[in-house]
Amino acid sequence: MLVEDNPVTAQLVRDLLAEADESRFEVVWVDRLAPGLERLAEGGIDIVLLDLLLPDSRGLTTLERLHGEAPDVPVVVVTGLQDGSVAIQALQEGAQECLLKTQLNSAMLCRVIRYSLERHRLLTESQEKTRKLEVSHEHFRNVITRNADAMVVADGGGVVRFANPAAQRLFARRADDLIGELFGFPVVGGETTEVDIVWPTGAVRAAEMRVVQIDWLGESAWLASLRDITERKQAEQALLKVNEELRRLDRLKSEFVSTVSHELRTPLTGIKYITSNLLKGVAGEFSPKQRQYLQMAEESAERLARLIDDLLCLSKVESHSLSLKRSPTDIRELLSRVVGTFEPVAREKAVSLEASLPTSEVWVDVDAMRLEQVLNNLVENALKFTPEAGRVAIQIADRVEEIEVAVSDTGRGVPEGEREKIFERFNQVEREEGAGAKGTGLGLAIAKQLVEMHGGRIWAESEEGRGSRFAFTLPKRAEADESKRRSRLKPAEQMEAEGATAEGIGCGR
Secondary structure, X not given: OEEOOOHHHHHHHHHHHHOOOOOOOOOOXXXXXXXXXXXXXXXXXXXXXXXXXXXXXEOHHHHHHHHHHOOOOOEEEEEOOOOHHHHHHHHHOOOOEEEEHHHOOHHHHHHHHHHHHHHHHHHHHHHHHHHHHHHHHHHHHHXXXXXXXXXXXXXXXXXXXXXXXXXXXXXXXXXXXXXXXXXXXOOOEOOEEEXXXXXXXXXXXXXXXXXXXXXXXXXXXXXXXXXXXHHHHHHHHHHHHHHHHHHHHHHHHHHHHHHHHHHHHHHHHHHHHHHHHHHOOOOOOOOHHHHHHHHHHHHHHHHHHHHHHHHHHHHHHHOOOOOOOOEEEEHHHHHHHHHHHHHHHHXXXXXXXXXXXXXXOOEEEEOHHHHHHHHHHHHHHHHHOOOOOOEEXXXXXXXXXXXXXXXXXXXXXXXXHHOOOOOOOOOOOOOOOOOOXXXXXXXHHHHHHHHHHOOOOEEEEEOOOOOEEEEEEEEOOOOOOHHHHHHOOOHHHHHHHOOOOHHHHOOOO
C-alpha cells in the first residue's frame, strides 16, 4: 500500500514497480492516513510505503499512528526531507527503511521492498521463538515448583532425569531411587493415557499421564505429568454400581406401575359401568341427594381412570415399549377435532376458545392419536388455569422444514421458580384457591415424551399474572402421498380397526 498525497509521486512509484522484471506488485494507493488505516484493517497488505507529510498527519506522528494500528505490517518511509536525523528516528520508531524521493529508481525500490519483507519475516520469527522459549521456560518452572501433579523428566532413551516431590509420593520412592532408572511407561507426545503404578508394598495406584516434548539441559526430553486418579476410579466404580441398582429399581417400578394399573382397570371399569347405569335409571329413580353422590362417584372414577391411563402411557414411553403408528395427517383436522371436544368446557367456564388455522393443508407424518393426546393435554391445561372471560388461542406456524403449534392462554401464568421443572413427572404448578381441578401432574411429562418421539421439541413461555404459551414443533412432511391421505384413519377409527377401546390402549384418552 502506498500512502502518498502527491499524485505525481504516486504514479512514479507505480511506474518504477511496474519496471521490475523479477517481481510483481499490486499497489493500493491512498492519499491520506485515515483511509490508509481503514484499508489496513481490512487485511491483505504485505508492506506500506509511507510519506510522512500528509494532509491529515505530519512528521513521525504519521509513522507512530500507522505502526500503532498495524504493528505487524512492515513500513518503508518514502520522504522528500533531506534531514538524516529524520531517517534515523524513523528507523527507531520501527520503519524497515527510509528512502528519499529524489533518489528513487526501480532497482533500489524493489530491493528495499524485498529486503524489508525478509527482515520483517526473520524478526517476527525470532520474536516468536523467543516468546515461545520464555513461555516454555516459565511454564516448566511453574510446573516443577508449584504443580501438585507428579512430574517426571525422561531423556530420549526413557531414563528418568528428574522427579518432583509429588512424583516421589505417587511412586512411593525417593528421587534418588527414581533418577537413572527406566521410566517404564511408553511416552507418546500429546496423548493422555491411564497407567497403573505398583508400590514396593504391592499396592496399586491409578494415574492419568500426559506427555509433552521439552528441551532439558539443551537436549530433547519428555516431560510426563501424572495425576493420581485412584480415588476417582474407585468413585466411578461405586457410581456404576449405584446407577445399575437405580436402573434395576426403575425397571421394577415401571413393572409394578404397569401391573398395578392393569389390575385396577377391571374393577374400575365395573365401577364406572355400574355408576353410569344407575345414573341412567336402570335400578329406578334416586333422590337428588343420591344422584349427587352417584355423580361424585362417577367423576372420581373418571379421574382415577385418567390417572391409570397416564401412568400406563408414561410407563410404556419410558420403557420404550410404545410404538408410533405414523400416517400422513393434516394437522388442521386434529386441531378442529380438539377444539370441538373442548368447546362445551370453554362455554361452561365462559372462556373464549379460538383456533387460527391455515387455509391450506399442513401435512405431517405422525401418530394422530398420540398427537391428539398432546393437544388435549395442552388445551385442557390452558382452560383449567384460565379464569372466566379469559381467552385460549391455538395457532399454527407453517415453516419450511417444520411446523409450530402453540396454545396460549390469559391465565395466571407459571411462577418463575417452576418453569424449569414444569415438564417433569408429577410436577404440578401451585394454584390459587379454586383454580381448577387437581390433575395428575403427568400430562405435560407425557406430552414432552410424545413430541420428542415424533422428532420435535416442546417448551413453555410464561409471565406470571399475564398468561402462558405452550408450543411444540414437528418435522414437516415434504411430500404427501395422495393415496395415503385418502386411506388414513382418524384416531377413533384407527382404534376400532385395531380391535381396541380407549380404555384398552393404556396411553391417552
